[in-house]
Amino acid sequence: MRPYFRADHDGKVTRVQPSPQTPLLDKVRLPADLRALPENELPQLASELRTEMIDAVSQTGGHLGAGLGVIELTVALHYVFDTPADKIIWDVGHQAYPHKILTGRRDRIRTLRQEHGLSGFTKRSESEYDPFGAAHSSTSISAGLGMAVARDLSGGKNNVIAVIGDGAMSAGMAYEAMNNAGALDARLIVILNDNDMSIAPPSGAMSAYLARLASGKAYSEIRDIGKKLTGYLGRRVERTVTRAVEHARGFVTGGTMFEELGFYHIGPIDGHNLEHLVPVLKNVRDNGDGPVLIHVVTKKGKGYAPAEAAADKYHGVNKFDVITGAQAKAPANAPAYTRVFAESLVTEAELDDKIVAVTAAMPSGTGLDLFGEAFPKRTFDVGIAEQHAVTFAAGLATEGYKPFCAIYSTFLQRAYDQVVHDVALQNLPVRFAIDRAGFVGADGATHAGAFDTTYLGSLPNMVMMAAADEVELKHMVRTAAEYNEGPIAFRYPRGNGVGIEMPERGSVLEIGKGRVIREGTKVALLSFGTRLADCLLAADELDAAGLSTTVADARFAKPIDRDLVRRLARDHEVLITVEEGAIGGFGTQVLHYLALEGLLDNGLKVRPLVLPDLFVDHAKPEKMYADAGLDSAGIVSSVFGALGRNQNAARA
Ligand SMILES: Cc1ncc(C[n+]2csc(CCOP(=O)(O)OP(=O)(O)O)c2C)c(N)n1
Numbered sequence: 001m002r003p004y005f006r007a008d009h010d011g012k013v014t015r016v017q018p019s020p021q022t023p024l025l026d027k028v029r030l031p032a033d034l035r036a037l038p039e040n041e042l043p044q045l046a047s048e049l050r051t052e053m054i055d056a057v058s059q060t061g062g063h064l065g066a067g068l069g070v071i072e073l074t075v076a077l078h079y080v081f082d083t084p085a086d087k088i089i090w091d092v093g094h095q096a097y098p099h100k101i102l103t104g105r106r107d108r109i110r111t112l113r114q115e116h117g118l119s120g121f122t123k124r125s126e127s128e129y130d131p132f133g134a135a136h137s138s139t140s141i142s143a144g145l146g147m148a149v150a151r152d153l154s155g156g157k158n159n160v161i162a163v164i165g166d167g168a169m170s171a172g173m174a175y176e177a178m179n180n181a182g183a184l185d186a187r188l189i190v191i192l193n194d195n196d197m198s199i200a201p202p203s204g205a206m207s208a209y210l211a212r213l214a215s216g217k218a219y220s221e222i223r224d225i226g227k228k229l230t231g232y233l234g235r236r237v238e239r240t241v242t243r244a245v246e247h248a249r250g251f252v253t254g255g256t257m258f259e260e261l262g263f264y265h266i267g268p269i270d271g272h273n274l275e276h277l278v279p280v281l282k283n284v285r286d287n288g289d290g291p292v293l294i295h296v297v298t299k300k301g302k303g304y305a306p307a308e309a310a311a312d313k314y315h316g317v318n319k320f321d322v323i324t325g326a327q328a329k330a331p332a333n334a335p336a337y338t339r340v341f342a343e344s345l346v347t348e349a350e351l352d353d354k355i356v357a358v359t360a361a362m363p364s365g366t367g368l369d370l371f372g373e374a375f376p377k378r379t380f381d382v383g384i385a386e387q388h389a390v391t392f393a394a395g396l397a398t399e400g401y402k403p404f405c406a407i408y409s410t411f412l413q414r415a416y417d418q419v420v421h422d423v424a425l426q427n428l429p430v431r432f433a434i435d436r437a438g439f440v441g442a443d444g445a446t447h448a449g450a451f452d453t454t455y456l457g458s459l460p461n462m463v464m465m466a467a468a469d470e471v472e473l474k475h476m477v478r479t480a481a482e483y484n485e486g487p488i489a490f491r492y493p494r495g496n497g498v499g500i501e502m503p504e505r506g507s508v509l510e511i512g513k514g515r516v517i518r519e520g521t522k523v524a525l526l527s528f529g530t531r532l533a534d535c536l537l538a539a540d541e542l543d544a545a546g547l548s549t550t551v552a553d554a555r556f557a558k559p560i561d562r563d564l565v566r567r568l569a570r571d572h573e574v575l576i577t578v579e580e581g582a583i584g585g586f587g588t589q590v591l592h593y594l595a596l597e598g599l600l601d602n603g604l605k606v607r608p609l610v611l612p613d614l615f616v617d618h619a620k621p622e623k624m625y626a627d628a629g630l631d632s633a634g635i636v637s638s639v640f641g642a643l644g645r646n647q648n649a650a651r652a
């Protein structure tokens with residue numbers, strides 16, 4: 001029997017037997033059940049919801065802190081608004097576990113982020129209560145405005161609510177949306193969930209501005225007057241008083257940026273106090289007639305002491321012990337690629353003071369927190385602003401600096417035009433450290449690093465590398481540090497290396513040169529990235545079947561090693577390219593060259609193995625690669641297919 005517990009509102013966790021009592025939550029399968037509860041039972045429901053969420057995530061791992069911070073807000077939103085007719089859009093969606101529990105998915109919440117289980121983010125195909133899929137930040141206001149305008153065009157009456165965090169509010173897209181919303185004067189509710197945290201403590205002037213708003217003395221005094229007035233005059237004039245207080249505040253604090261953008265601004269209010277949240281949401285529901293922004297102040301990790309105490313507020317956690325908060329640590333037989341990148345960059349930066357590093361609000365995820373400890377003045381966290389990060393790096397490069405832009409493959413997609421026009425077209429020596437290349441596992445399709453080889457490899461001037469293991473990554477960091485002829489990118493996967501001996505410092509690789517790992521005579525496996533390990537396993541099996549196999553590591557997708565490709569094509573009957581990327585990447589570069597050189601004209605059997613033309617849902621990465629035919633079994637099978645031979649017969 002699992003030791004059960006109760007998580008109290010003040011964050012205390014006490015062990016109770018035999019199971020967490022959630023009698024109220026047990027009665028709430030859908031928001032309609034919630035709306036049938038007496039309002040004074042909502043705090044108890046919130047407490048039970050918090051308990052349930054902590055217990056579930058302790059068994060699945062995932063995003064914890066953000067969801068804990070919106071427990072009361074989630075209850076209030078589904079209580080006041082008629083969901084799913086009224087639409088709630090959760091920005092990023094990592095905070096939506098309480099929303100999922102209250103919208104008919106409690107019975108599946110412990111399948112979170114597992115194969116065939118619930119997504120870790122909102123997802124349209126998962127529930128009618130998820131009007132918009134997210135996971136990439138700062139899209140909620142744009143999507144919400146689109147839904148609001150569609151409602152108005154079709155004469156609808158429903159409400160549209162976008163819940164966006166203070167971190168997500170640091171991305172330009174949020175302002176593009178507010179700018180347009182203010183101009184359209186559409187009836188849209190934006191709830192700014194301000195917990196003064198991104199993944200790390202927030203960076204940027206916006207967070208300072210919000211802190212001023214939230215702690216504005218003048219504002220809190222005015223708010224207290226309003227409360228006293230409301231109390232004295234009774235509820236019936238509450239709306240008038242609230243509005244009067246708001247306008248008075250505007251004179252005292254000079255209005256807010258949101259009001260300047262055409263939003264009626266309410267708050268800040270306590271995002272954990274249902275007695276504040278419910279009446280304000282009801283007021284906005286019944287009287288809002290244009291864009292309204294409600295600024296709620298919450299605490300990331302609220303109600304779970306280990307999360308509240310953690311520097312990252314338990315933003316993303318492994319499975320953990322509920323009573324102690326101790327997270328399960330996956331046994332590591334090799335260093336994480338992220339750490340190898342960071343440590344290698346520190347080594348290079350110690351020798352070259354022109355090396356600087358840029359992250360878009362992901363210091364720990366990219367390892368730049370380590371770099372920042374060593375070189376605080378040469379590390380820049382620009383907030384969730386990948387477009388700005390890239391062009392900011394381009395500006396640094398124009399002045400002779402060597403910027404390493406460390407951005408996950410999936411998030412670099414947001415800055416593609418900046419890569420094309422501000423970096424490649426001007427041939428500026430920006431270095432792109434592309435982490436989370438290939439499948440990422442539990443974060444699923446929204447975070448897969450599937451397209452970077454394709455979208456970068458097609459750019460003139462771009463040099464594109466992929467590390468086959470942690471030693472190769474070390475070489476590529478050094479190569480990128482020394483390469484100053486134009487933009488250069490290197491990709492590496494989430495997770496740990498293969499556990500091989502590491503040199504003190506990486507070596508400089510010759511641009512456009514691959515390496516042959518083992519020689520054969522009939523089959524050639526040409527790998528780009530960490531599928532090299534699977535190619536070597538496949539070669540063992542192929543050799544055993546009498547198919548002498550060469551294995552080579554391309555190292556570069558652009559420029560490809562033409563001599564190597566030509567030699568493999570000429571000396572083998574079968575050539576298989578293997579990469580952790582979508583079509584249009586490494587294999588395409590090779591095929592294009594083979595075709596142009598007429599190397600396909602004499603019967604060479606070529607099979608480019610790439611990720612499937614699908615958005616692949618979350619599962620364990622090795623399973624995802626096996627299903628994609630990108631493990632050793634898939635590689636062997638593709639060879640027999642190319643040869644038109646029966647694999648089983650060969651084994652017999
Ligand atoms: C475009 C993009 N860049 C980076 C991320 C990674 N990311 C996920 S959540 C997050 C922080 C969000 O902070 P905030 O909006 O304040 O939400 P909170 O976690 O504080 O509730 C970041 C940077 C992302 N999802 N999308």
Ligand SMILES: CC(=O)[C@@H](O)[C@H](O)COP(=O)(O)O
Nearest residue numbers: 094135316365436440443494
């Ligand atoms: C919600 C979000 O986008 C990030 O928290 C992301 O899930 C981090 O991914 P890693 O766990 O691979 O760092």
Ligand SMILES: [Mg+2]
Nearest residue numbers: 165166167197
């Ligand atoms: Mg936040």
